[in-house]
Amino acid sequence: MELLMPGLGLIFWMTVAFGIVLFILKKYAWEPILQVMYAREQQLEKTFTDAKRIEHEMTQLDTMKSTKIAEAEKAYDEMIAKAHADAEKIISEAREKAADEAREIGEKTEEMIEKYKEEAFRQIKSQISALSMDIAEKVLTEELSDRNRNSHYVSKLLDEIKVN
Amino acid sequence: MIIVSVSLYGDRKMVRHHCRMCLLAVMLLFTHLAAYGAERDVTAGQAEKYELDARKIIVDHVLDSYEWHLFDIGDRNVSIYLPVILFYENGFYLFSSKRLAHGTKAYKNFAIAQEGPHKGRIIRVLDDGSTPDPHASYIVDLSITKTVLAVFIASLLICLLFVKVGAKYRKAETYHTPRGLPLFFEPIIMFVRDHIAILAIGPDRYHRFMPYLLTVFFFIFINNLLGLVPFFPGGVNVTGNISVTFVLAMFTFFTTHWYANKSYWKHMFNMPGVPAFLKFPIPVMPVIEIAGAFIKPFTLMIRLFANMTAGHMVILSLTTLIFVLGSVSMVMGYSISPLAVLFLVFLNFLKILVSFLQAYIFTLFSAFFFGMAVPKESH
Incomplete structure (x- = not known):
């Protein structure tokens, strides 16, 4: 029975001692300890979330980089293609222009040839007419004696020249 | 319970094996004792005068006392005599327990009762120095007894230890790994927080109970180890x-009801979801609930007390066994001592585990009671 009988004195002193221990430890031990533990955990958590965020950002940057590269490649290809097309165009244009010019030159030349030809014909004609005149004069002078006999023939000659 | 608790920790197979071995050892020991008992009956007449009073030794060691017996040198008893503080009939008495001479003498009509309901406590005696005063009124006994002094020493030790740890935390850079004492205590503090407080109370309401839970845990743990x-x-x-244990349980009781919220009181006096005839006219449910509120700390008190006292008694029994047998015959004493010492070593290791376990259980159950006192207001 002695074992199971609580004693007043011990209860009193135990209450006092435990109360003081509780108060002191709460103020000078548990509060700073728990605070630091909590702060440390917060910091760890923050570090983790930061790492996660940075990782996420890195992947984002990676995808961004690859898209940029793809875009650049695409633009390069386009530029090359465009340059090729331009070159083609310029060449074909030049070719066309040259052809046109050549044709023009040809046409001009033809025109000039025509003109010279006409000129030449005209000169030939005038020379022929002069010659004819000379011939006619000679014939005439020769034939004047026999004017009636040859006049018909002269006109016939002249007609023949005109046809040419 | 001990075996169950052992198997909770560590390698189960190994522990089970060890436990089996130990049980075997205990059985062997009891066989020896039985044989010894049978033998003693025959030789009782001769042996009695040498026999030690093992029961008295064990109970005296387990109980409180007015002096702190350190050791004996031959016949000389070396003790610390503690102050006796009494309030009796408007009088205040303060004297050394040496004046009571281990309960053999009376001082100013105060003596330590040797029998009766107040055995071991100071009572009022008549002028002859031994007969209890039949007309004595109540003595308020606030003596600094052995246990009180031990509580003071342990409290001082705990305060010094944890204030030192706390001071290190005050200066600490939060992101540094703890070193030294903090490194030793932080996992235990974390254990109390994560596996007791958060588990039993809930992650959003455990904060305010942490200082009490930690204090009670380390108070019990360090006192157990001491x-x-x-x-x-x-x-x-x-x-x-x-x-x-009564005071510790009372602290849990008052903390529970100090922080108890509306839902708790509602459950106590007007349990929701229970048919009305259980509450009126005979308030069955409230009576059960109120009784439960007192039974809970009572179980805490008894559990810790019984476990620790039983442990002390077993260790003391084994120690005294050597001397009891030795007083019968020297050969017996010497032959039993290796076995007893081996078993004592094992028991001491077990007691270290039990020290932790009992502190854990007391704290866990306190936390469960707090958890019940601050439920989420969901009903």
Whole structure:
């Protein structure tokens, strides 16, 4: 029975001692300890979330980089293609222009040839007419004696020249 | 329970094996004792005068006392005589317990009762120095007894230790790994927080109970460990004293009801979801609930007290066994001692585990009671 009988004195002193221990430890031990533990955990958590965020950002940057590269490649290809097309165009244009010019030159030349030809014909004609005149004069002078006999023939000659 | 608790920790297979071995050892020991008992009956007449009073030794060691017995040198008893503080009939008495001479003498009509309901406590005696005064009124006894001094020493030790740890935390850079004492205590603090407070109370409401839970945990744990030290200032059965466990349980009780919220009181006096005839006219449910509120701390008190006292008694029994047998015959004493010492070593290891376990259980159950006192207001 002695074992199971609580004693007043011990209860009193135990209450006092435990109360003081509780108060002191709460103020000078548990509060700073728990605070630091909590702060440390917060910091760890923050570090983790930061790492996660940075990782996420890195992947984002990676995808961004690859898209940029793809875009650049695409633009390069386009530029090359465009340059090729331009070159083609310029060449074909030049070719066309040259052809046109050549044709023009040809046409001009033809025109000039025509003109010279006409000129030449005209000169030939005038020379022929002069010659004819000379011939006619000679014939005439020769034939004047026999004017009636040859006049018909002269006109016939002249007609023949005109046809040419 | 001990075997179950052992198997909770560590390698189960190995522990089970060890436990089996130990049970075998205990059985062997009891066989020896039975044989010894049978033998003693025959030779009782001759042996009795040498026999030690083992029961008295064990109970005296487990109980509180007005002096702190350190050791004997031959016949000389070396003790610390503690102050006796009494309030009796408007009078205040303060004197050394040496004046009571281990209960053999009376001083100013005060003596230690040798029998009766107040055995071991100071009572008022008549002028002859031994007969209890039949007309004595109540004595308020606030003596600094052995257990009180042990509580003071343990409290001082705990305060010094944890204030030192706390001071290190005050200066600490938060992101540094703890070193030294903090490194030792932080996992235990974390254990109390994660596996006791958060588990039993809930992650959003445990904060305000942390200081109490940690204090009670370390108070019990360190007192248990000090109780295992066989010499001054250890060896006192502090946590196996019913007054100490009573005070601890009372602290849990008052903390529970101080922080209890509306839902708790509602459950106590007007349990929702229970048919009305259980509450009126005979308030069955409230009576059960109110009784439960007192039974809970009562179980805390008894559990800790019984476990620690039983542990002390087993260790003391084994120690005294050597001397009891030795007083019968020297050969017997010497032959039993290796076995007893082996078993004592094992028991001491077990007691270290039990020290932790009992502190854990007391704290866990306190936390469960707090958790019940602050439920989420969901009903």
